[in-house]
Amino acid sequence: MGGPASQTVVMKFGGTSVADADRIRNAAKRIVSAKEDGNRVVAVLSARGKTTDELISLAYEVSDQPHPREMDMMLSTGERISCALAAMVINDLGHEAESLTGSQAGIVTDTSHTKARIIDVRTERIERVLDEGKIVLVAGFQGTSASIRSDDGEYELHGNVTTLGRGGSDTTAVAIAAALGADVCEIYTDVGGVYSADPRLVPEATKLPILSFEEMLEMSASGAGVLQLRSVEYARNHGVRIHCRSSFDDGPGTFVLTEDETMERPLVTAVTHSTDDARITLTQLPDRPGVAGRVLTALAAANVNVDMIIQNEPESEGHSADMSFTVPRDDLHAARAALEPLIAELGIGEVATDPKMGKVSLVGAGMRTHPGVAAKTFSVLGDADINIEMISTSPIKISCVVHEDDVPTAVRELHRAFELGEDSIRREDPRGDDHRPRAA
């Protein structure tokens, strides 16, 4: 399992890694192996396979709008079952394990049912069980609610079960790792790491040995599904070293570290993409202060997550401009409904929509010091006859909105042009020879 003895290790196994009895046994063996290496081990488990989806269906069988508090009470059971099963296996393997619910593990959240945020981790019980020499299993994705008192920032426990939203088990693991001061938070998946592009689109994509938090944040935000964005933010804010690795083999995966630890960075690290975007364009938007704010407030009130926003300069002062933005395709209907009333109110020309959009992004910490990446990106896509609909950049990312059908070609061409494939790059690795990059 690597790493010297007597470290504290938090391991997180996702739904596919505990989907059936065999996989639960496999996860239990990984956990026991880490313990036998001398570590203090906390493992965070997700619900088995499709359990959460099945529970959601069950709720919609009895209610069109299931009450969020009750949804959480129900959804939280899936992870508890996984943990109990894994604890049984670990006990059979001759080690002592105790499963804890989110509440028992001291995960305190705000009161936003189905999308709660962690506000504290009270580690007393986890520490006590670890001190007894036992392995701790924690039900991911859940906590117990508290309201923050405005006067002193302290909170008052309500004791209702909350859940953290999709992918919340990553955040549970990172939060526990932060609170325990763990040496590493290992995220186990069936893909075994973070790749230079989605291997399903780009077979020669390489597994990345190291990423900075900033790169991982940009990648999670622009389509890389390995780690939940919120968990990466939490890890960055609390300095938790993440290791994304495979549930099925012992090799190293991808370390996500602070930028100091990642040393010299390549120009471009990875190409990410998404194919479930839609574009909305508001034409002849009056050029008055507050108009854009009114539009975005209406979308926020409808719970529509706006991604890229572009507004043209008006032709001359006081005249109108166009404003375009992308939203998740599933939110397109809600977005239109929220915007229609504004046509008359603000005097907008029309609300045009384009539902089949995608996005391709280049991410790399080295971009900061190399301004040529954008120009090369545009010419690569141009050479491939791909029309760029919208562009947005950050210091370490360039995103281009393109037609959904162009996404696979765009990803492959950029991956090739920036030489991200196997054998085409070598990265610095501060952890020595044991951790050389391997074939994807």
Add this chain to the structure above:
Amino acid sequence: MGGPASQTVVMKFGGTSVADADRIRNAAKRIVSAKEDGNRVVAVLSARGKTTDELISLAYEVSDQPHPREMDMMLSTGERISCALAAMVINDLGHEAESLTGSQAGIVTDTSHTKARIIDVRTERIERVLDEGKIVLVAGFQGTSASIRSDDGEYELHGNVTTLGRGGSDTTAVAIAAALGADVCEIYTDVGGVYSADPRLVPEATKLPILSFEEMLEMSASGAGVLQLRSVEYARNHGVRIHCRSSFDDGPGTFVLTEDETMERPLVTAVTHSTDDARITLTQLPDRPGVAGRVLTALAAANVNVDMIIQNEPESEGHSADMSFTVPRDDLHAARAALEPLIAELGIGEVATDPKMGKVSLVGAGMRTHPGVAAKTFSVLGDADINIEMISTSPIKISCVVHEDDVPTAVRELHRAFELGEDSIRREDPRGDDHRPRAA
């Protein structure tokens, strides 16, 4: 729903009453109706249909001997799902409901995982939610563990999830009713009450309007499956009025009350039976003090529940006797294994077993003052050519062990001979005309 306004009502719905979306809706409507009658309502729910069995199978897929603590963590999820689903429906019906886990509901148990006993009910949270005008839904069959300090009888919470064993939701409901001082604990089932015999065997069996706790205890102990024995004991000890009624119609079912409330009792109230017994006979048991104790201790250590015990007088002092007892058929193997070592140790002749035994019992508070019941029972069975293998009596019960195949005839003949059928008896009912017995 009956009953004046502003009462506190605890309602319990079993697994078949919440087995699917339609039944959950039905249960939710019953709960809302009780609330709309002006009652403070707490409903205790079991896991849906076969959920608990499925979870147990899941455990045995990963472990031959699932760790009891983890079994409880897992099994407790079924009732939570039922409660959350019912709460969603109730919220949709325009009422406010909150589901609580056993732990949240303040059910404190000892530390005997999978068969814990309730040692306290801390009602603060239930009372608070009731005071907010909400309906409280409590996950049955579970609690949170505590150890009792021997010095002062106080307990210290451990906070592990415990379960109460099969049928434990009845006990949860009764315990909450006792702690709240509820006016009634309503146990909803698909059979709608307690009958003078199993209607599957005796079509003319009548629904009993009233039973005393003592009668119900004897009936639960001798095969009536409507109420868990432990819940009846708890109800008797705490004076909780139980009303067993139908999930599907509004009519009254069976009230279980203290003997003062049940007024004049008929001679015989019901015939109960079981068909899953086995008999073990130890021959030539040495007539020494402590021998029987040694036998029963060995069986208790093997977790074998001994029912009826009969020992012959030895022919003369110092000589050997035979000892027979019945055990659940499923325990026969374990019982033999526990007894084999005693053959040599104690000098027993042999351990003979008879696996196909059954038991038929007559229960009735009126028996106390009418000694003729036993004689009539024996002659009824004799006239039917049924051989009585063993007999045991209590002040309000006569039990006869017979061959399993004779059980149906024995039940029918006794039911007929003691005139327990429809139209053959009328009972006093202290609750007036609204609650006259109805057809079964």
